Amino acid sequence: MHIYNRQQIADQVKLDAAALEAVEAGFAALGRGEVEMPPILSMNIAESNGEVDVKTAHIRGWPRFAIKISPGFFDNPALGLPSLNGLMLLFSAKTGLVDAVLFDEGYLTDIRTALAGAIAAKHLSRSNAQSVAVIGAGLQAELQVAALRLVRDIREVHVYSRDRHKAETYAAHMQTSYGLSVSVHDSAASACKQADIVVTTTPAREPVLHWADLPEGVHVTAMGSDNPHKNELQASILANADVLVVDRLSQSRALGELHHSPDLQREVFELGNLICNQQIARSNDQQITVCDLTGTGVQDTAIANYAARLLEGA
Amino acid sequence: MHIYNRQQIADQVKLDAAALEAVEAGFAALGRGEVEMPPILSMNIAESNGEVDVKTAHIRGWPRFAIKISPGFFDNPALGLPSLNGLMLLFSAKTGLVDAVLFDEGYLTDIRTALAGAIAAKHLSRSNAQSVAVIGAGLQAELQVAALRLVRDIREVHVYSRDRHKAETYAAHMQTSYGLSVSVHDSAASACKQADIVVTTTPAREPVLHWADLPEGVHVTAMGSDNPHKNELQASILANADVLVVDRLSQSRALGELHHSPDLQREVFELGNLICNQQIARSNDQQITVCDLTGTGVQDTAIANYAARLLEGA
Numbered sequence: 001m002h003i004y005n006r007q008q009i010a011d012q013v014k015l016d017a018a019a020l021e022a023v024e025a026g027f028a029a030l031g032r033g034e035v036e037m038p039p040i041l042s043m044n045i046a047e048s049n050g051e052v053d054v055k056t057a058h059i060r061g062w063p064r065f066a067i068k069i070s071p072g073f074f075d076n077p078a079l080g081l082p083s084l085n086g087l088m089l090l091f092s093a094k095t096g097l098v099d100a101v102l103f104d105e106g107y108l109t110d111i112r113t114a115l116a117g118a119i120a121a122k123h124l125s126r127s128n129a130q131s132v133a134v135i136g137a138g139l140q141a142e143l144q145v146a147a148l149r150l151v152r153d154i155r156e157v158h159v160y161s162r163d164r165h166k167a168e169t170y171a172a173h174m175q176t177s178y179g180l181s182v183s184v185h186d187s188a189a190s191a192c193k194q195a196d197i198v199v200t201t202t203p204a205r206e207p208v209l210h211w212a213d214l215p216e217g218v219h220v221t222a223m224g225s226d227n228p229h230k231n232e233l234q235a236s237i238l239a240n241a242d243v244l245v246v247d248r249l250s251q252s253r254a255l256g257e258l259h260h261s262p263d264l265q266r267e268v269f270e271l272g273n274l275i276c277n278q279q280i281a282r283s284n285d286q287q288i289t290v291c292d293l294t295g296t297g298v299q300d301t302a303i304a305n306y307a308a309r310l311l312e313g314a
Numbered sequence: 315m316h317i318y319n320r321q322q323i324a325d326q327v328k329l330d331a332a333a334l335e336a337v338e339a340g341f342a343a344l345g346r347g348e349v350e351m352p353p354i355l356s357m358n359i360a361e362s363n364g365e366v367d368v369k370t371a372h373i374r375g376w377p378r379f380a381i382k383i384s385p386g387f388f389d390n391p392a393l394g395l396p397s398l399n400g401l402m403l404l405f406s407a408k409t410g411l412v413d414a415v416l417f418d419e420g421y422l423t424d425i426r427t428a429l430a431g432a433i434a435a436k437h438l439s440r441s442n443a444q445s446v447a448v449i450g451a452g453l454q455a456e457l458q459v460a461a462l463r464l465v466r467d468i469r470e471v472h473v474y475s476r477d478r479h480k481a482e483t484y485a486a487h488m489q490t491s492y493g494l495s496v497s498v499h500d501s502a503a504s505a506c507k508q509a510d511i512v513v514t515t516t517p518a519r520e521p522v523l524h525w526a527d528l529p530e531g532v533h534v535t536a537m538g539s540d541n542p543h544k545n546e547l548q549a550s551i552l553a554n555a556d557v558l559v560v561d562r563l564s565q566s567r568a569l570g571e572l573h574h575s576p577d578l579q580r581e582v583f584e585l586g587n588l589i590c591n592q593q594i595a596r597s598n599d600q601q602i603t604v605c606d607l608t609g610t611g612v613q614d615t616a617i618a619n620y621a622a623r624l625l626e627g628a
Contacts, residue, residue: 001417003317041355045372045379048408054368054381058359065359067368069381069403071410085410087403089383094362096385096399101415 002100004311009104012310015111015146019306023115024122024275026059026302027247031272034060037297039250049075057297064090064099066304068297070109082106088304100308108307112299114143116247116271117221120291121197122151123274123281124243125219129196130155135188135208135232136201137161137170140223144199145174152197156181160191189213200224200232211236217285223293225256233290235261242287243280245269248296256294272298316414318625323418326624329425329460333620337429338436338589340373340616341561345586348374351611353564363389371611378404378413380618382611384423396420402618414622422621426613428457430561430585431535434605435511436465437588437595438557439533443510444469449502449522449546450515451475451484454537458513459488466511470495474505503527514538514546521548531599537607539570547604549575556601557594559583562610570608586612 037057050073171182185191246252351371364387485496499505560566
């Protein structure tokens with residue numbers, strides 16, 4: 001059994017085409033019905049403003065499955081600790097023995113989450129997309145844009161955050177680190193005006209994006225919602241979008257954007273189906289496409305298998 | 315963060331009164347409504363005849379919670395490996411950081427499972443119980459009896475197993491190792507005739523114990539059922555018992571004995587309620603009491619906290 005720490009893992013696993021391919025292979029297997037993925041185990045530790053989620057999935061034929069444990073303790077920053085944390089365990093799918101423990105402290109979750117956004121945009125956004133509006137200015141606001149660069153020739157970023165100062169810090173960082181042209185906006189509507197792709201990366205409990213904000217031909221990825229109280233998209237976005245995709249229907253209904261539209265009557269596809277069947281994708285440059293990401297165990301098993309292969313080769 | 319292996323853990327944690335007290339404290343907290351315990355996460359890996367369960371619970375006020383991962387891969391013996399395996403992770407209930415990894419390979423599960431049987435018998439069996447009938451001859455057939463000795467003055471054991479040879483090996487071992495008088499029987503009915511306590515420890519899918527087998531005043535603990543297909547007790551035992559207790563109602567209904575009696579109309583108590591309220595227990599020596607155990611996350615959190623305290627002191 002091997003044990004790896006965050007630094008070892010981060011030295012090997014990057015936001016690159018190979019990692020994207022690994023996560024996309026996981027979603028594709030899900031689309032082909034080759035994945036066993038039980039509901040998320042979730043527990044609150046109210047006295048510490050904490051929660052812990054456990055996700056897993058097995059992809060038929062893959063040598064190992066991951067179990068990921070993600071604690072979120074939201075009073076940690078006052079103690080000088082990060083809120084999010086966690087680890088992944090890799091088990092042999094033949095014997096159930098532990099093969100590796102990846103003490104990644106949430107690093108692989110950050111990566112696979114960003115890559116899911118890139119995979120959604122690869123299959124849904126216009127192929128000539130260059131301009132991204134980002135709502136929120138946290139870590140995923142950066143990683144989602146970084147990952148989009150793997151699939152589209154991104155040139156400019158328009159950011160809006162409730163915290164203007166955070167948005168300005170973000171803009172400076174994205175300019176310096178990625179050579180992107182970044183503008184800070186005073187509203188989501190303003191940030192979205194010229195966007196080819198919109199990514200919402202907030203913990204919002206009320207919609208931060210409205211149907212009227214969306215320009216023709218845009219693709220929207222909402223990656224913030226991962227519990228029943230969170231909600232980034234106005235219901236009319238789900239109702240009116242030309243193509244609506246989610247990472248996992250059961251999860252989006254339980255804890256994603258679909259949770260807030262229980263009576264929605266329309267076709268909703270899973271990202272894995274989209275990868276396997278391009279008929280689902282946009283059919284012209286005017287359509288508006290939407291993808292809701294809640295974060296799935298199959299991404300964890302895919303990125304953990306990929307990480308372990310790199311770490312064992314290193 | 316500390317990592318402990320099975321040997322280190324087994325050197326510290328024994329089937330003794332202190333361990334029983336720790337697990338009983340967990341059940342008592344559950345009975346007082348002080349435990350957060352989500353449903354079990356369960357995944358099949360059909361191609362390898364495998365499954366994996368994840369259990370957890372947080373006891374309010376306790377410093378750490380455990381997450382236990384239990385793989386069961388039933389083709390392992392052909393590979394020279396045990397079927398059951400697993401580990402427990404202990405997290406700070408204040409920060410969510412990993413405190414310890416207990417690579418116990420299922421040892422602590424064996425212990426806390428046996429202790430639950432002893433706790434049930436402590437509160438339900440006649441105080442003068444001396445004779446135990448054991449159905450099944452595997453590891454729990456031994457550990458359940460060993461644990462019962464912590465709460466009752468057990469003198470004799472009557473064993474029945476479908477595999478007569480296994481029953482004989484078991485009998486010899488229990489005589490040698492525990493100084494018990496052990497008889498091997500040809501049927502469950504015969505084994506139960508003189509019993510004060512009956513313990514079923516099988517993976518049976520059809521009842522192994524029938525109402526007609528039970529002598530007056532007996533206490534029955536059924537600890538084998540932990541998935542919807544398993545079933546050890548004839549439905550009339552649940553219907554006719556004077557007192558019926560389960561470790562966790564939701565679990566017994568989903569994957570324990572109650573699963574096979576969906577229309578049962580009667581009072582059923584949880585073990586934690588029984589510990590907190592002795593009014594629930596037997597009121598005379600003629601009553602027949604029954605407890606169904608499915609295995610709960612609160613036992614895991616209780617035994618893992620206890621183990622970590624001992625290991626840190628060692």
